[in-house]
Amino acid sequence: MIPLSDADKPKFVASRRAVDFVEDGMRVGLGTGSTAAWMVRCLGRRVREEGLKIAGVPTSTRTAELARKVGIAVVTLEDAGWLDLTIDGADEFDRDLTLIKGGGGAHLQEKIVATASDRMIVIADPAKDVARLGAFPLPVEVIPFGWQATQKLVQRLLAGMDVDGRTATLRMAGDTPFRTDEGNYVLDLHLGRIGAPRDLALHLNQIAGVVENGLFMDICDTVVVGHADGTVRLIGRAGKEETGRIDLADAESLIADL
Template sequence: MNPKQLAGEKAVDYVKSGMKVGLGTGSTAYFTIQEIGRRVKHEGLDIEAIATSIESERLAKEWGVKMVDFSEIDHLDVTIDGADEADANLNLIKGGGGALLREKIVAFATKFYVIVADERKYVPTLGAFGLPIEIIPFGWEETFREVTALGCTPKRREKNEEIFITDNHNFIFDCDFGLIENPHDVLQKLQGIPGVVESGLFLDKTDVLIIGNNDGTLKIIESKK
């Protein structure tokens, strides 16, 4: 089985009827949403869900998953999402799919945060994957200069030879910091720059990391926090 599918489907074991569930974005979370949809349709799984992207919401609705928003609920019991990198402390880089702002809002509304990934995403130190940073269009040139001054090389993301625009109508800059030995320091500095809406550093939040291996096995790492 595809290791992404293996991890994505295994994570659904954490979802029970009556729960409020966050649905992530990306190639591994895709399999999670499909499996949740299958259980809703064929096993009577009864949940309410909030998705981290328009794409994920569309997929969930196709399967008949009941979608709500934060005007209707005040927390999520569990969220299942993917990651572009995860280290041994279960700190993450996310945002390869461009949904990092919504993903972080959902993550912080969640009581139990489950990350699914294939074995390539599990790394000793974050940073081989360029850190996505969401920036508002107004004055982006100044924000770009301030981010660059932190010692990284930012590149504005494009898709199909056009500027990539997030679901929130912002830009994404993919920033090469090299290996990020102190992610908390980088996060703090980014948060101090006006125009930076959010970064793809997700720290001290993950409760369980489920890794699908190419040999068909699973590795489940639980947080020590």
């Protein structure tokens, strides 16, 4: 039996299909999170077994560590200049391929890398596919200095936005505030429903102290959705879809990397 949990199977399936888009010589943005970690492992296997030569630009220190471990050459975005492709996960996506990202607190680097790419592919399980964004808390990275004032300004803004909830909580790591790779804090906005994502994103980023929010609009080109039975669905812009299948046995050689 494949030693994969039901939660890991869709992540592996989506990741295995997504790395097929990577070609020799590409400069590839490497996302952050549990699903993206499977993608990095799958891509590392292609590097080792096929001799694929790529340059990987990680979106967090933990992704960089994993990429080096599996044999992917890691470079900075400054060294790469521009990327051919970024593959990353998402916390939610809707029919317009608008995303909520930042559950892992890396959405600032993820957005910079994704927008510096010719194409972005998102890998996800079916639970991330939503009719309307907002059930997952929206992360907002903020400067530590005066963060309480920034929090009040954010909550004041939310009072006039098309959302159902208006609470902004400081993300914690045990007894201390969670810090991003840049040393900033994260406010999680518990909105329930986001009626106008573009309007919300624009106004959030105008608040002093806000660095970046986790709404990704007009950035994702394709979503690869993996299912626990090996089925994979590709969703493109304008609702274009195709389906396929991945052999779960392919995960056996990756278990040692866990």
